[in-house]
Amino acid sequence: MRTLRARLTPYALVLPGGLWLAIFFVIPTLVMLSLSLQSGNVVDGFAFTWNWHSYVDGITTYHNQIVRSLLYGLSATIIQIVIGFPVAYWIAFKGGSRKSVYLFLVLLPFLVSFVLRTISWQFLLSDNGILLGPLKSLGVLPQDFHILATPYAVIGGLSYNFLPFMILPMYVALERIDPRLLEAAQDLYASKVQTFLRVVLPLSLPGVFAGVLMTFVPASSDYVNSSVLGGTNTTMIGNVIQNQFLVNQDYPVASALSFTLMALLLVGIFVYARALGTEDVLEVAAR
C-alpha cells in the first residue's frame, strides 16, 4: 500500500500543473499547428488540407521581418547583458544588507503596465519631447533629428522592458557564489581581474544563460515596442502575426509564421546551449 502511494505521489503533485499546461499550452499549440496547415478564409471557413504553402508564403513574404526580429532580439539581449551584469554583480557582492531594497528597485517599473511603460518611452523620445526638444532648441541636435521610428528606439524599448528578466537570474547565480572562493582565488595569486574571469564569470554563466532565454525569446517575438516606438521600417514578425490574425484574419499564415518563429527560436536556443556547453551549465546550476 505504502509503496503504491509513494509511487503515485509524484504524479499527484504534478497533476495540477500538468493539467494547466495541457489545457492552456498543449491544446492551443495543437490547434494552431492544425490551423497552419488548413486552407480557406474567414467567410467560407477553413478546412484541413495539409496546406503547407502557408509556410512558404509566410517565409518568402516576411523573411525580412523574421530576420529583423531575431536581430533586434539579439541586440536587445546583448545590451541587457552589458547593462544588467554590472547591476546584478553590484547588488550581489556590494549590496550588503540592502540587497532586497535594490532588487525591489529593479522590479519597480514592473508595477506599471508593459504598454504604459512603452508609451512613456514614446513620450520621452518624441521628436520635440522633453529629451529632444531642449537639445534641438539649444542647437546641439539638428531640427530634423528623430529617434522614434528608428531601430534604436525599438531596440532601446526592448532592452528596457525585459531588463529585470536578465538581471534577476544573473543576480541569483552571482549571489550563490561563496565569497570564500574569491578569497581562495586571491590567495592563489589571482588578481582582481583574473578572479573575475576565472571564478566569478564561469560560475555566473547559468544565470546569464537563463537571463538570455528569458529575454531573447520574448524580445524577438514582441510587437508592442515596434508598434509604439517603431515605424514602417522596423516592423517585427510579432507585428506581422498580430496583423494577420486580427486584421487580415488569415489564420493559416499567421499560425505558420508563429510556428516558424518558434522553430527558429528553439533551434537558436539549442545551438546556444550547445555552444555554452549545457552540461557544464546545468552541472554548475545543480550544485
Added chain:
Amino acid sequence: MTEIQAGTGVAETAAPGSQQVPAIELDNVVKEYTSHGEVVRAVKGVSLSIAEGEFFSLLGPSGCGKTTSMRMIAGFEDPTQGVVRLHGQDVTSVPPNKRDVNMVFQSYALFPHMSVWENVAFGLKRKNVDAAEIKRRVGEILEVVDLTGREKRRPREMSGGQQQRVALARALVNRPRALLLDEPLGALDLKLRQAMQIELKRIQRDVGITFVYVTHDQGEALTMSDRIAVMNDGLVDQLADPREIYERPATKFVAGFIGTSNLLSGVVQEVTGSTAVLALGPSDRVVISTETPVAVGDSVELTVRPEKITIATEQPAGDRSVVRGTVSEVVYLGTSNNYAVVLADGAEITVFQQNAHDSTITAERGDTVWLSWQPQHSYVLR
C-alpha cells in the same frame, strides 16, 4: 628541561632555532571590527613569532580570534594596529595575492567548476609557470596527497576527506613559504580526522614547510604541534611546546582548557629559599616553587594534573605535597580508575590511577584518603 621556568611569559618564549629570521611574525597586532555601530575587538594585541619549518598551532575556544589572526597573516584582513612580517619583511599592507603564503580554508573553498587537476594547477597558472612544469608539479603533489588517477573529477564528486586533500594539494603545489590551515579537519568524522592528522604531520615533515594550524581541538593541537599558542578572548595566554602547555599551564584558563586539571587555592604559610608552603586544611601541606615571588599571607591558586596524584589511605611521609579529602566517586575505566575527592574547603580533585600492577581499588566511596604529589607538579597560576 629545567623545572624552574614554569609560567614563562608569552613574548619571551623564543622560537626553536631563533637565530634564523622567523617565517611569520605578528607584532602587537590588534583587529577591531565595527558591526552595527559597535566596535568588536577580535584580536587585542597578539605578538608571536613562528620559526621556519615549524608546526605551529593557534588553539582556543570559539570566537577567541584564531581565524582573525590567521586572516591577517594571509592578508584578508588589515590589522587595526601592529605589524605582520613574513620572513622579516613588513607585509602589513601587501594584498593576499602578493604574499608567499597559502591558505587551506575550513570549508576547502574548492572551485566547483574546475576539475581536481584545474583546481590544483590554479595557483601555478596565475604565476605563469610553464605548462610542462605545471604538469610535473601537479602530478607530484597529487601523488603526495594520494589522489593520483582522480585528476578529472569535480570537487563535488569526491568525499570530504578527498576534498580536504585537494585543498591541501592546491595550496602545497605552490611551494609557499608557509601554509595556513584554518580548522582543516573540522568537517571530518573522528576516524578520518585522526587519519588525516597523521597524514598532515607526515606531509609537513616531507615538504618541510611552516604550518600554521588553527584548531579548537586541544588533542589535535597537542599531538601535532611543535609549539602552541593558546588564545583566549583575543589574547595569547600561553605560547609553548605541547608538553609545557599540558604540564605547566600558565593561566587558569589554559589549565581549564587543556585536559582535566585540578584547581587548588591556599594561603602562603612560610617561604624558605626557592620553595614556599601553602596551608589548605589542617593536615595539608602543599609545596610550591617561588619562581613567581610570593610572600607569607598571599593567596595562591595552583593546578595539578590528575595523573600526577597518588591516592593512599594512610598519610604518606616525606616531602611530597599532601592534601586530605573524602572520596565522592570512583569510576573504573579498565586501564585506569578515576577518583573524585572532595577536600575540606569543598574543592573537588580528580585523580587518575593507572591499573599497571593490579586492578584493586585503593579506596571506596566515603573513605578518607590522602592525595600526594611531587612538589614540582604544582603549578602556580598567574
